[in-house]
Amino acid sequence: MTNNDFDAIVIGSGISGGWAAKELCEKNMKVLMLDRGRMVEHGTDYITEGKGPWELAYRGNLPAAEVDRDHVMSKWGGAGQTSQTHFFNNDRLNPIDFENSKPFRWVRPNQVGGKSLIWGRVALRWSHIDFEANKRDGNGIAWPIDYQELAPWYSYVEKFAGIAGSKEGLPQLPDGEFQRPHPMNAAELWVKERLEKAVPGRKLISTRTANMTEDKPEQGRTRCQDRNMCGRGCSFGAYFSTQAVTLPAARKTGNLTLMSDQVVTNLEYDPATKRVTGVRVVDANTKLAHVYRSRIVFLCASAMASNQILLNSRLPGSDRSFADSSGVLGHYIMDHCFRTNVWGTVQDPALEPLIAYGRRPNGVYIPRFRNLNGQDPDADFVRGYGMQGAAERAPAEPVGFGAAMKEAMRKYGPWIIKFTAFAECLPYKDNTLSLNPNKLDRFGVPLAVFNVTFRDNEMKMMRDAALQGEAMLKAAGLVDVASDNEEHVPGDAIHEMGGACMGEDPRASVVNRWSQAHDAANLFVTDGSQMASTSCVNPSMTFMALTARAADHAVKLAKAGAI
Amino acid sequence: MLFDRRGLLARAGMILASEIAAPLARALAAEAAPGFSATEVQFTPDQRALVSAVSERIIPTTDTPGAIAAGVPAFIEMMLADSYAPGDRDDFMNKLGMVEGYARIRYAKAFVALSPDEQDQVLTLAMQGGISMLGEEFFVHCRQLVVLGYYTSEIGCKQERVYLPVPGRYDGKYPYADVRRVFAL
Numbered sequence: 001m002t003n004n005d006f007d008a009i010v011i012g013s014g015i016s017g018g019w020a021a022k023e024l025c026e027k028n029m030k031v032l033m034l035d036r037g038r039m040v041e042h043g044t045d046y047i048t049e050g051k052g053p054w055e056l057a058y059r060g061n062l063p064a065a066e067v068d069r070d071h072v073m074s075k076w077g078g079a080g081q082t083s084q085t086h087f088f089n090n091d092r093l094n095p096i097d098f099e100n101s102k103p104f105r106w107v108r109p110n111q112v113g114g115k116s117l118i119w120g121r122v123a124l125r126w127s128h129i130d131f132e133a134n135k136r137d138g139n140g141i142a143w144p145i146d147y148q149e150l151a152p153w154y155s156y157v158e159k160f161a162g163i164a165g166s167k168e169g170l171p172q173l174p175d176g177e178f179q180r181p182h183p184m185n186a187a188e189l190w191v192k193e194r195l196e197k198a199v200p201g202r203k204l205i206s207t208r209t210a211n212m213t214e215d216k217p218e219q220g221r222t223r224c225q226d227r228n229m230c231g232r233g234c235s236f237g238a239y240f241s242t243q244a245v246t247l248p249a250a251r252k253t254g255n256l257t258l259m260s261d262q263v264v265t266n267l268e269y270d271p272a273t274k275r276v277t278g279v280r281v282v283d284a285n286t287k288l289a290h291v292y293r294s295r296i297v298f299l300c301a302s303a304m305a306s307n308q309i310l311l312n313s314r315l316p317g318s319d320r321s322f323a324d325s326s327g328v329l330g331h332y333i334m335d336h337c338f339r340t341n342v343w344g345t346v347q348d349p350a351l352e353p354l355i356a357y358g359r360r361p362n363g364v365y366i367p368r369f370r371n372l373n374g375q376d377p378d379a380d381f382v383r384g385y386g387m388q389g390a391a392e393r394a395p396a397e398p399v400g401f402g403a404a405m406k407e408a409m410r411k412y413g414p415w416i417i418k419f420t421a422f423a424e425c426l427p428y429k430d431n432t433l434s435l436n437p438n439k440l441d442r443f444g445v446p447l448a449v450f451n452v453t454f455r456d457n458e459m460k461m462m463r464d465a466a467l468q469g470e471a472m473l474k475a476a477g478l479v480d481v482a483s484d485n486e487e488h489v490p491g492d493a494i495h496e497m498g499g500a501c502m503g504e505d506p507r508a509s510v511v512n513r514w515s516q517a518h519d520a521a522n523l524f525v526t527d528g529s530q531m532a533s534t535s536c537v538n539p540s541m542t543f544m545a546l547t548a549r550a551a552d553h554a555v556k557l558a559k560a561g562a563i
Numbered sequence: 564m565l566f567d568r569r570g571l572l573a574r575a576g577m578i579l580a581s582e583i584a585a586p587l588a589r590a591l592a593a594e595a596a597p598g599f600s601a602t603e604v605q606f607t608p609d610q611r612a613l614v615s616a617v618s619e620r621i622i623p624t625t626d627t628p629g630a631i632a633a634g635v636p637a638f639i640e641m642m643l644a645d646s647y648a649p650g651d652r653d654d655f656m657n658k659l660g661m662v663e664g665y666a667r668i669r670y671a672k673a674f675v676a677l678s679p680d681e682q683d684q685v686l687t688l689a690m691q692g693g694i695s696m697l698g699e700e701f702f703v704h705c706r707q708l709v710v711l712g713y714y715t716s717e718i719g720c721k722q723e724r725v726y727l728p729v730p731g732r733y734d735g736k737y738p739y740a741d742v743r744r745v746f747a748l
Contacts, residue, residue, distance in 0.1 A: 185733075
């Protein structure tokens with residue numbers, strides 16, 4: 001320990017990094033948490049919070065020229081909205097590369113807290129079906145853990161984060177430790193009643209979300225106020241973010257050192273001891289390099305950035321990564337396939353007098369219903385998809401002009417419910433992230449090269465979602481039912497995963513069942529890069545659970561003198 | 564929320580609630596041709612007066628303030644200057660000039676000097692595609708700019724619509740009869 005600056009270094013301060021810092025600090029480790037982005041303090045740095053449209057730059061819409069110049073990828077996460085542009089990466093200053101021009105949208109944040117400030121907050125557990133999928137259909141690397149192993153860790157992180165949801169008893173979407181759910185609106189309840197009757201096995205539930213419906217006074221957090229301005233930061237601390245939840249907990253221990261503007265370029269490694277010996281950073285402002293040393297390293301830089309850092313961490317005298325003895329580092333890059341939409345109108349005079357008061361932070365969810373008990377006979381694909389949606393009434397359209405138009409626009413249009421399908425993406429070994437040794441970024445790091453495509457199975461699921469979606473809405477009695485497809489581009493769902501996949505066999509995977517690198521016992525990779533498959537549900541709760549579990553294991557190993 | 568991912572267009576769509584004119588869509592969706600750079604455009608005083616007059620007829624002062632009080636003309640000037648591609652901006656200004664030209668031929672007066680009824684007749688004709696060389700879509704485009712500017716203004720949000728900065732609860736079965744207005748986004 002004598003040569004170490006810290007007991008542990010956590011690289012990244014997003015959803016995973018925040019949890020790693022909290023857990024390690026609370027177990028009395030001296031922790032350094034590094035983030036490449038600038039500092040954002042809870043509350044005081046939420047500069048657009050609570051502002052009306054008239055108070056936002058350009059009334060909320062960043063000019064096209066600026067978006068095209070600086071946010072060609074991050075615009076897909078919302079960087080074009082001036083209410084939150086400051087929470088996104090400048091893509092011009094942080095370029096990436098593509099193999100054979102295959103597109104990838106890497107939507108990155110640029111601040112302490114990472115994407116925890118701007119995430120969609122959908123908070124779902126994976127099920128046993130998800131963890132067994134690779135083994136069952138032979139795609140990708142079999143998961144070495146099962147749902148039962150992770151279940152207590154889901155409970156642990158859910159209780160602290162504060163998750164609102166309803167218990168449904170569904171095997172494909174396990175219940176958790178929930179606060180009461182956010183309410184559904186009149187049209188959603190109307191659809192739920194008819195849909196669940198018309199299509200056996202189909203469920204429509206309030207989307208489980210990390211926006212609290214009950215206060216947590218012990219954490220200084222207040223329940224959601226239904227502003228739906230989450231992406232600007234929330235001073236109430238109503239939704240889970242590093243700033244509101246894990247950072248205060250880590251700071252309270254007195255064990256945390258947090259440094260912003262520190263770009264990790266690579267890890268230093270000693271092949272003799274098979275340990276990571278240092279974390280090399282370049283200061284984003286001064287461009288000065290420094291190496292920090294610790295006994296344990298948690299890599300939580302975000303799925304794609306963690307791959308980039310690992311690939312750039314070479315064995316001495318080699319261009320091979322120390323973490324790639326398996327040869328699969330940077331392989332099996334995945335993202336959910338989405339942007340197939342279905343919608344319909346709820347036409348019932350009983351709903352006409354009703355509108356929505358307040359702006360809910362969530363919507364409704366249709367849990368996976370395909371291939372739940374083995375292969376559905378009519379499914380030409382493996383695995384499945386879920387659907388996220390909401391019913392809303394838009395203000396009436398302008399017709400004509402003048403006083404009559406203005407008066408007519410005081411009314412609402414019809415109740416329309418709309419869903420977007422999110423499909424599981426199979427782990428393809430040749431969907432890769434590699435480095436371009438001939439192009440370095442401004443910190444001297446080789447550019448990440450993306451070579452990722454969706455394939456037949458994903459496209460078949462998108463088609464099935466449109467067909468099934470239209471059929472179920474018609475069966476439920478909606479009118480003007482339709483669907484459409486937008487371009488499906490990997491990265492766009494911002495659920496990118498894989499590359500440093502978990503597996504039992506060190507010859508075929510990068511981390512073991514404890515998220516611990518096969519090639520370095522003191523390195524834990526606990527963000528999305530460790531995922532060996534994607535499920536079809538949103539992944540953040542699983543990152544949290546795996547991170548808390550890995551931290552617990554790492555400290556036990558350290559105390560036993562094993563690492 | 565589902566529609567957040569869609570970003571700008573979705574939000575503008577919620578305000579406009581209709582198909583968005585292509586130049587405005589380009590400005591909002593950031594798909595302008597590369598090389599576009601924002602430049603300062605200043606309306607001439609006559610152009611500013613014309614835009615003000617047209618805006619006010621589209622959303623006039625009634626029991627709540629109209630477009631001029633809400634700052635819509637300045638909003639349109641800002642959008643054209645900072646967000647529109649140069650070609651779209653020039654096209655818009657040219658077509659606005661055709662509305663002015665029609666007023667001068669038909670009434671031998673500037674649009675701003677016409678009575679409100681006469682102004683409405685000109686705009687109605689523009690809406691119906693009755694002004695030569697000026698398609699119906701110009702009126703729709705113009706109306707979208709006015710609608711977007713008005714309903715994102717403080718007056719539009721707080722006086723014409725009902726603004727809830729901190730609702731504190733969600734009620735998805737709220738009686739419209741209790742408010743008889745639209746809640747601002």
